[in-house]
Amino acid sequence: MSRSRFQHINYPIVLRMIAWLLLIEAFFMLVPMGIAIYFNESRVALSFGASAAITVISGAMMTFFIQPTSKTMRKREGLLLTAIVWVFFSLFGMLPFLLSGTIKNVTDAFFETMAGFTTTGATVLTGMENLPHGIVFWRSMMQWIGGMGIILFTLAVLPMLNVRGGVSLFNSEVTGITHEKLRPRVSQTAKQLWLIYLIFTVVMATLLMVGDMSWFDSLCYTMATVSTGGYTTSDAGLWFAGSTYEHVVVMVFMFLCGVNFTLIYKVVARGQFRALRFNDTFKWYVFVIILFSASVFIYMNIKGFGQSVGERVELSLFDTISSITSTGFASYKYEVSGGFISILMMTLMFFGGMAGSTSGGAKIDRMMVLIKNTRNELYRIVHSNAVTSVRVDGKSMAHELVEKVIAFLAIYVLVFVVVAVALTLMDVPIFDALFTSMSTLSNMGFGCGVTDGVGAYAALPVGAKWLLAFEMMVGRLELFTVLALFTRTFWIKD
Amino acid sequence: MKIIIAGAGEVGTHLAKMLSYEKQDIIVLDPDSRRLANLDNYNLMTIQGSAISFDDLKRVGAGSADLFVAVTPFETRNLLACMMAKSMGTKRTVARIDSGEFIQKQHKSFFTESGVDSLIYPEYLAANEIVTALKHTWVRNWFEMLGGELIVVGVKLRANAAIVGHRLRDLGSMSGFLHVNAIKRNRETIIPGGNDVIMENDVAYIATTREHIDRVVEMCGKTKHDVQRVLIMGGNRIAAELGKLIGEKYKVKIIEGDLERCRVLADLLPYCNIVNGDASDTDIMEEEGVGDYDVFVALSDTSERNILSCVMAKELGVNKTVAEVENMQFVAEAESLNIGTIINKQLIASSRIFQNMLDRDVDNAKCLALTDAEVAELEVLEGSKVTRRMVRDLGLSSDMTIAGLVRDGVGHLVNGDTRLLPGDHVVVFCLSGSIHKIEKLFG
Numbered sequence: 001m002s003r004s005r006f007q008h009i010n011y012p013i014v015l016r017m018i019a020w021l022l023l024i025e026a027f028f029m030l031v032p033m034g035i036a037i038y039f040n041e042s043r044v045a046l047s048f049g050a051s052a053a054i055t056v057i058s059g060a061m062m063t064f065f066i067q068p069t070s071k072t073m074r075k076r077e078g079l080l081l082t083a084i085v086w087v088f089f090s091l092f093g094m095l096p097f098l099l100s101g102t103i104k105n106v107t108d109a110f111f112e113t114m115a116g117f118t119t120t121g122a123t124v125l126t127g128m129e130n131l132p133h134g135i136v137f138w139r140s141m142m143q144w145i146g147g148m149g150i151i152l153f154t155l156a157v158l159p160m161l162n163v164r165g166g167v168s169l170f171n172s173e174v175t176g177i178t179h180e181k182l183r184p185r186v187s188q189t190a191k192q193l194w195l196i197y198l199i200f201t202v203v204m205a206t207l208l209m210v211g212d213m214s215w216f217d218s219l220c221y222t223m224a225t226v227s228t229g230g231y232t233t234s235d236a237g238l239w240f241a242g243s244t245y246e247h248v249v250v251m252v253f254m255f256l257c258g259v260n261f262t263l264i265y266k267v268v269a270r271g272q273f274r275a276l277r278f279n280d281t282f283k284w285y286v287f288v289i290i291l292f293s294a295s296v297f298i299y300m301n302i303k304g305f306g307q308s309v310g311e312r313v314e315l316s317l318f319d320t321i322s323s324i325t326s327t328g329f330a331s332y333k334y335e336v337s338g339g340f341i342s343i344l345m346m347t348l349m350f351f352g353g354m355a356g357s358t359s360g361g362a363k364i365d366r367m368m369v370l371i372k373n374t375r376n377e378l379y380r381i382v383h384s385n386a387v388t389s390v391r392v393d394g395k396s397m398a399h400e401l402v403e404k405v406i407a408f409l410a411i412y413v414l415v416f417v418v419v420a421v422a423l424t425l426m427d428v429p430i431f432d433a434l435f436t437s438m439s440t441l442s443n444m445g446f447g448c449g450v451t452d453g454v455g456a457y458a459a460l461p462v463g464a465k466w467l468l469a470f471e472m473m474v475g476r477l478e479l480f481t482v483l484a485l486f487t488r489t490f491w492i493k494d
Numbered sequence: 495m496k497i498i499i500a501g502a503g504e505v506g507t508h509l510a511k512m513l514s515y516e517k518q519d520i521i522v523l524d525p526d527s528r529r530l531a532n533l534d535n536y537n538l539m540t541i542q543g544s545a546i547s548f549d550d551l552k553r554v555g556a557g558s559a560d561l562f563v564a565v566t567p568f569e570t571r572n573l574l575a576c577m578m579a580k581s582m583g584t585k586r587t588v589a590r591i592d593s594g595e596f597i598q599k600q601h602k603s604f605f606t607e608s609g610v611d612s613l614i615y616p617e618y619l620a621a622n623e624i625v626t627a628l629k630h631t632w633v634r635n636w637f638e639m640l641g642g643e644l645i646v647v648g649v650k651l652r653a654n655a656a657i658v659g660h661r662l663r664d665l666g667s668m669s670g671f672l673h674v675n676a677i678k679r680n681r682e683t684i685i686p687g688g689n690d691v692i693m694e695n696d697v698a699y700i701a702t703t704r705e706h707i708d709r710v711v712e713m714c715g716k717t718k719h720d721v722q723r724v725l726i727m728g729g730n731r732i733a734a735e736l737g738k739l740i741g742e743k744y745k746v747k748i749i750e751g752d753l754e755r756c757r758v759l760a761d762l763l764p765y766c767n768i769v770n771g772d773a774s775d776t777d778i779m780e781e782e783g784v785g786d787y788d789v790f791v792a793l794s795d796t797s798e799r800n801i802l803s804c805v806m807a808k809e810l811g812v813n814k815t816v817a818e819v820e821n822m823q824f825v826a827e828a829e830s831l832n833i834g835t836i837i838n839k840q841l842i843a844s845s846r847i848f849q850n851m852l853d854r855d856v857d858n859a860k861c862l863a864l865t866d867a868e869v870a871e872l873e874v875l876e877g878s879k880v881t882r883r884m885v886r887d888l889g890l891s892s893d894m895t896i897a898g899l900v901r902d903g904v905g906h907l908v909n910g911d912t913r914l915l916p917g918d919h920v921v922v923f924c925l926s927g928s929i930h931k932i933e934k935l936f937g
């Protein structure tokens with residue numbers, strides 16, 4: 001046996017898994033096809049049908065021609081699969097855009113699809129009102145699929161991933177510092193999480209339909225909200241097109257979907273209200289929302305934003321929640337009033353919701369650890385012999401975990417800055433570059449300056465779009481999973 | 495089945511891994527988060543906490559568990575944890591202990607009444623396994639049911655074995671008295687079909703009945719040796735239990751490096767010779783005349799040393815060697831090195847747990863865990879799936895085979911035309927990860 005310089009990676013099994021996942025994606029494509037048929041959009045329906053057919057054929061060919069000799073999935077295969085499946089999903093998911101002629105070039109289509117699956121919600125499209133219904137629905141649906149996670153869905157419905165490798169997939173896709181499981185077997189956990197997600201979707205869609213929103217808009221907004229994605233169905237956006245009732249419903253569900261789903265399950269299904277009371281992260285989440293929305297509200301009052309106090313309360317809460325959960329339903333253009341609110345929103349994006357939710361960002365769990373650790377470090381400057389620990393939920397956290405959190409945050413900032421620098425190279429103004437980079441990494445989708453406004457991302461250079469699409473993926477999979485693929489040790493034996 | 499494992503030490507970790515392959519719901523409880531982190535990528539749930547905290551037991555759901563296994567390093571803690579779990583509603587509890595007194599029959603009712611259903615004393619079980627190995631020196635594994643009516647043996651086949659080089663199909667004339675259940679070849683265990691050929695250096699797992707055992711010995715090209723002198727290296731608890739079991743029957747010498755321990759052993763085992771010295775030292779080995787012993791048993795703390803000294807003893811002319819190998823990675827390696835029998839506490843503990851899993855009434859089930867396969871004995875229940883058709887039509891998956899059965903106290907081998915009846919005791923040989931299927935078939 002010759003010795004290879006390269007690490008042994010079981011590519012056939014990775015491709016086999018991807019093939020199966022593609023079949024699932026094709027199945028999802030049939031839904032917007034149905035919508036298109038319902039609205040008599042024959043060309044769009046045809047493009048979805050064709051996309052689904054291409055996806056099925058590719059998937060089937062891959063299953064047929066690639067016969068894995070070994071079924072072992074180790075860490076490398078798991079990481080590779082988790083990362084690469086997003087690329088494959090985007091490559092096939094962009095077919096409907098291209099085939100229906102909604103988006104003319106591959107770069108834009110890929111960007112739009114990746115923004116969908118990663119629940120970023122940045123868009124290159126304008127004139128939503130004139131877009132075919134099938135396409136609008138597909139955009140929201142991509143967010144809905146990506147929000148909870150492709151792998152997690154597969155774990156819940158198909159037994160094939162329910163092997164040892166499946167667990168490492170679960171660990172690399174689900175966000176958070178550690179991965180708390182609800183039930184002993186990963187498929188059961190995945191099922192419970194998807195069940196909560198489904199219930200949220202059904203309840204919210206019903207609530208919106210009970211109001212005066214059309215069923216189509218209700219579904220689209222629901223999928224964009226529970227996944228904290230932020231795609232809209234009109235250029236005006238939810239804030240200007242919707243009523244107060246709709247704002248409140250959306251706010252409530254954005255808030256809920258920024259909460260750790262495991263916690264929600266414990267409280268709702270098991271009635272463990274104690275879990276809520278003893279959960280530091282949840283308290284911080286609520287506290288940060290109150291603090292930031294109060295600041296925004298006060299600032300608005302000083303600057304004389306909006307028509308009435310009521311509108312300011314609503315607006316400040318809506319934008320705070322929309323930012324911290326990385327949903328990114330656009331409301332007001334803040335730049336016109338100076339940078340203060342924009343920078344607050346940027347901070348909130350960085351914070352993100354709770355780990356184990358559908359929200360993006362660095363996650364408030366990590367921020368909490370960082371701040372508590374900073375307090376300890378400062379304390380130790382005065383009391384140099386003090387032994388301190390970071391306590392979360394009443395328990396002290398292992399030092400390795402604290403280190404991992406701090407490393408995560410440092411790398412997060414690094415990626416954010418590097419991408420921003422690259423953007424300025426492509427002639428994006430400095431604050432816009434920083435804001436856009438943070439917004440993309442946090443899967444938020446807000447723009448600023450040159451990237452502000454519906455479809456403004458279309459104007460960016462081609463290179464910037466690919467870069468941002470990559471950044472979205474890095475952000476969605478919480479850095480390590482994707483960045484590990486770019487290390488030497490992943491590929492080469494040393 | 496929901497199984498809680500308290501204690502993520504060597505045994506607990508191994509159990510958790512094995513059982514998660516068996517598609518059981520596993521929850522592992524340990525106070526050390528670092529030990530739990532080792533299990534992160536397995537299909538199970540870990541919870542940080544103490545085995546003897548009511549709060550933590552409640553968190554892992556001891557109230558609804560089917561099986562609670564306490565394998566922390568502390569005997570008393572294990573017993574207490576089992577009692578607590580049982581009182582909270584766990585159906586069945588198993589505690590790991592380390593004193594021989596507790597497993598005596600007359601104390602069984604005490605433990606059952608206190609809520610500890612089953613006790614595992616791995617060292618004692620290991621000693622028993624060594625005793626079996628001494629009785630049957632020509633096999634690697636020996637598994638007998640109902641007093642030896644039906645026997646499954648694992649035998650390493652050399653070129654002189656009559657069955658080597660034949661297709662199983664062509665062994666027809668022998669099929670009356672032997673049935674090859676599985677073959678271990680190059681670290682892979684397969685359940686063979688009629689077209690598979692038995693090759694040299696295979697370890698074959700053969701089922702046979704009591705009256706034909708001598709013919710199997712012959713077919714495998716083996717001879718039975720009479721054991722008289724046993725040399726044991728290392729004086730740990732297994733050695734002490736072994737000394738108690740065989741001290742009067744054989745001539746036993748134990749070599750132990752620690753003088754204090756030697757004194758304890760000398761006190762405990764009046765019939766054995768205790769020698770103070772390092773058994774891996776060639777001089778001592780030769781001085782004590784290793785070559786004159788029939789069996790060499792290596793029970794020191796390090797697996798590597800046990801393996802190497804067995805190889806050495808073999809070179810010096812010892813007929814049968816037994817090594818304790820605790821590192822799972824080394825087990826396969828040791829097996830290929832011609833070491834007669836390998837003792838592994840984790841495998842022994844797994845056997846007992848599988849037994850508990852397979853049957854509510856452990857007396858009716860028996861299980862032997864090999865590195866990548868299990869041999870299980872169970873009773874066929876009224877109305878279970880397997881009684882409906884002939885064996886060939888049962889559609890058994892390719893990772894298991896029914897080796898034989900005992901009906902009305904007489905052992906029979908099983909072939910495709912056999913039909914199982916309720917009340918039969920059967921021996922099933924299956925590859926790892928398929929025990930749960932047996933549960934379904936026979937349940």
